[in-house]
Amino acid sequence: MTGRERFLKIARFELPNTFFLSTYNHAMWHKTLERWVEEGAPKEILSSTKARLGYFGFERIGMVHVEASFLTLGKTGGPPFIPPVRPRFELKVLEEDERTRVIIDEGGRKLRQYKDDPQRMPAWLDAPVKNRGDWDEYKKRLDPHHPERWLDPDWGAYAENLSQRDYPLGVDVGSFYGLLREWTGAERLMYLFYDDPELVHDMIAHMEYFSTEIIQRVLKDIQVDFAVFWEDIAWKGGPLISPKMFREFMMPHYKKVTELLHRKGVDIIFVDSDGDISELIPLWVESGVNGMYPLEVAAGMDAVKLRKQYGKQCILWGNIDKRALAKGKEAIKEELDRKIPFLLSQGGYFPGIDHFIPEDVSLENFQSYLDYLREHFAS
C-alpha cells in the first residue's frame, strides 16, 4: 500500500491501528532546529523540508503549488508568514535598533522583527486595510488568476507528474477569518464586525470567489486528496468571534467551497486553527469541514474526548502536547499512552504535535517521541 492509499484509508476510517507520520503537524520553530543542529542533527535540516523528512523518517505529503493561503517565507515552514498577495509588497526596513527592525513586509503589514531571529513571530504595528478604500486597493492583489500565484511554470507537466504520485496531496483553500485578520489586524477586525459589517461581508465574499476559482482551476487538472482552510480563529478561552457571527458571516461561504470540493470528489477537508475550537467544531461540521488540527492541548483540546463526542464526523490530527516533549521521556510516554492507542483504534487520526515545536524541546526528547510512537504503535 502506498503512503497515499494509507493516508486516504486512515482519513476515511477504513484502516484502524495504523498511522501516517509526516512533516505536516511536525513543524519546528527555527530556533528549535538551531538547537537540534547544535545537539547533533545535520545542518541541512535548517533549510530543507526534504532534509527533515529524511533525517526524522517522515513520510511525504505534498501541497499543490499555488499560493492560496497564509504563506510561509521561512525556510523551516515558519515565520515570516504573509497573506497570499500578488504582486507582493516591496519589503522595506523603516527603522532599526540593536535588537529589532521595523519593516513593511511583503504582505503590506508594518511589523517589528527580531534581528537575531527573523523567523520568530513578529509584533504587529499597523495593518494595510483599515477601511473600504484600503480594501478596494488591497484586493487587487488577491486575484486568483494572477500568473505569479501559480508557482509551476509548466502547469501541464506538473499536473501530469502528480498523477503518478504515491503520496497524499492537498490544496490550500484559503480562509474566511484568519486572512482577513492578517490584512486588517486582529483588534480592528473585531471592531469591523460591529463598525462596518458590510465590509467584512465583502471581504469574505471575495475570499469565496478567490478560493472557488483556485479550486476549479486546480481540480480541472489534478486529483487532490485533501483540502485545507487556515483560520486560527480561537484562543485558549474559546472562539475569537461568537458562533452566531460565524454562522452569519462565514458559514454560507464555507458551504459554497465545501460543496464545490465535494462535487469534485474531495471528501477530506481540514481546518487549521489553534486555540479552543470546541464551540466551532459543530459549525464546521455543518459547513462541510470534516477534519481539524492541531488541537492545542494548552487550550483544553482533547482528541480522545472529541472522538467520543463526534465519532466519524471528524478526522483529527495532532493533539500531542508540545509541553510534554519539553518535560522528558516519562511525560512523552504518558502523553502517547493516554491518547494514541485509543485514537488509532478508531481510525481517522493522524499523530502530530499541537503546534510548532518550541526550542525548549531537545533533539533527544523529540527523537524519543518518534521512537516510542514507532516502536509501540506502528502496525
Next chain:
Amino acid sequence: MEVDYLESIVTAIDEGEAEQVAELTQKALDEGIPAKELMERGLVRGMEKVGEKFKEGVAYLPEILIAARAANRGLEVLKPAIAKSGLKPKGKVVIGTIEGDLHDIGKNMVKFVLQGNGFEVIDLGVDVSAAQFHQAVVEEKPDMVAISALLTTTMVNIPSVLETLGKTGLRGGVKIMVGGASLTEEYAQEVGVDAYGEDCFQAVEIALRFMGVTS
C-alpha cells in the same frame, strides 16, 4: 432621571455604543450626577454586565472590545470631573508582555477592561524585560504588575521579574498577576506570583481583590 442616565449608560456600554456613552455621560454630568456615581453605577456596572455575559458564554471578544471602547470613551468625558472630585482610581497597574514575546492582544484586552473598571493602567508594551518592569515599579509605584506571556519559551522569563524586584526589596510592595496562552494556575504557583488570570474579567476580579474591593 438619574437612574435613567445610569441605566442608559450601562445599556450603551453593553451594546458597544461609544459615542452614545460619551453623550450620556456628559449629559449626566451636566445634570449634576456625581462623577463617582457615574463611574461606579454607569461605566463599571456596564463592564460588569459584559463580564457576566462573557462568563455565561453569551459575549465573545468582539463584544468585550466594543464594550471596553465604549466605557473608555465615557471615561474620557468623565476624567476632568473625576480629577475635580478627588476620586482616586481603584488601583494602579503596570502591564506588559514579557521579554522575548511580541504578542499583545491578550494584554490589550486586560488593559482595556481594567481601565473600564476604574483602574489606572501603565502599559509598557511588548517584549518588556525584567529591568523595564523594575524601573516602572520604581517610577510608577503601582499596586500591581500584570505580566502576559503567550509562548512556553517566553513564560520562563517571568521569574526574572520576581528576582529583580526581590533583590531590590520591592517584591513585597507589589502584587503580581500573570496570564496568557501558555500559562496555568500551576505554573503561577510554581514560580511564586500572586495570581493567575484566566481571562480579562478574572484579571479585574483579581485586581479588585488585591485592592480589598469586592465587585
